[in-house]
Amino acid sequence: MNFDTDQMSDWLLDFLLNYGPKLLGALLVLFLGFWIIKRITRLSDKMMKKSAVDDSLRPFLRSLISASLKVLLVISVMSMVGIAMTSFIAILGAAGLAVGLALSGTLQNFAGGVLILLLKPFRVNDLVEIDGHLGVVDEIQIFATVLKTVDNKVILLPNGPVSTGSVVNYTRESQRRVDLTIGIAYGDDYDRAKKVLEEIIATDERILKDPKPLIALASLGDSSVNITLRVWVKTADYWDVYFSLNEEVYKVFPKKNLNIPFPQMDVHLIKE
Numbered sequence: 001m002n003f004d005t006d007q008m009s010d011w012l013l014d015f016l017l018n019y020g021p022k023l024l025g026a027l028l029v030l031f032l033g034f035w036i037i038k039r040i041t042r043l044s045d046k047m048m049k050k051s052a053v054d055d056s057l058r059p060f061l062r063s064l065i066s067a068s069l070k071v072l073l074v075i076s077v078m079s080m081v082g083i084a085m086t087s088f089i090a091i092l093g094a095a096g097l098a099v100g101l102a103l104s105g106t107l108q109n110f111a112g113g114v115l116i117l118l119l120k121p122f123r124v125n126d127l128v129e130i131d132g133h134l135g136v137v138d139e140i141q142i143f144a145t146v147l148k149t150v151d152n153k154v155i156l157l158p159n160g161p162v163s164t165g166s167v168v169n170y171t172r173e174s175q176r177r178v179d180l181t182i183g184i185a186y187g188d189d190y191d192r193a194k195k196v197l198e199e200i201i202a203t204d205e206r207i208l209k210d211p212k213p214l215i216a217l218a219s220l221g222d223s224s225v226n227i228t229l230r231v232w233v234k235t236a237d238y239w240d241v242y243f244s245l246n247e248e249v250y251k252v253f254p255k256k257n258l259n260i261p262f263p264q265m266d267v268h269l270i271k272e
Helices: 002-050 057-081 085-102 104-119 159-164 190-202 235-255
Strands: 127-130 133-140 144-148 154-158 167-169 175-184 214-220 225-234
Touching: 002 057, 057 133, 104 133, 104 144, 104 159, 127 144, 133 154, 144 159, 154 159, 175 190, 175 235, 190 214, 190 225, 190 235, 225 235
Parallel strands: none
Antiparallel strands: 127 133, 127 167, 133 144, 144 154, 175 225, 214 225
C-alpha cells in the first residue's frame, strides 16, 4: 500500500514538473488567444465598415475569420502541450471524413451561404419571402440567413435550402406596381367612375407618371362591375399608396353617386 502511494506521488510530482508549466502556459495562451481573437474580429468588422464592404458579406466574413483563428489557436495550444501534430493531423483527417459525412447538411448550408453572397439574390435590409416566410433580411451568416418579420419575430433559415429554393425579393427593384380591383354597382356610370379614379391618382404625388397608370374594365362579376386600377410607385411608397388609394375610393365614390356593392342573394319563397 505504501509502495503504491509513493509511486503515485512520484508520478504526480514528475507530471507536474514536466507538464505543469506547459499546461499553465497553454491555458494562459488559450484564454489570451480567445480575448485577442475577439478584439481582432471586432477590429476587422470596423475596417470592413470603413471600406464599405457589403452589409450582406460582412457578417459572413466576420464569422469565418473568428472560426478560422480559433481553430489555429487550438492547434497551437495542443502543440505547446506536446501533442505530435503530424499524428494529430492524420487522426484529424480521418475523423474529418467521418464528421464531414455526418455533417453533410451543415456543409451544404455553408456552400449555400457562399452561393448567396456570390449570386446576391438578396441583401441585408431587403424585404423577401423565402419558403413561405416574409421578412426583412437581418443577417447572412455562415450557415443560416436571419429574417425579421414585420411583427418582430426572428426566423433562421438554413442557407442550403435558401440557395436552391425560390426567393421573392420585394425591394430589389426601385419601383413596384400597385394593383387594385374596385367594384361598382350595375347601373352606375363607368365613365364617371373612371374619371373619379383619374382625379384621385392625379392628386397623389407619390404615383409616378411613367409608366402610365392604367384604368380598365376588368370583368362583369356576379354582383359588381370590376375595374382594374394599376399605378407605379417607388418601392418605399408601395404600402402607403396601397392603403391610401383604398381609403380615398371608399370616401369619394359615395359622394359621386358611385356605389360599392357587396354580394347579394335573392331568395324567392313559394307558398303552396
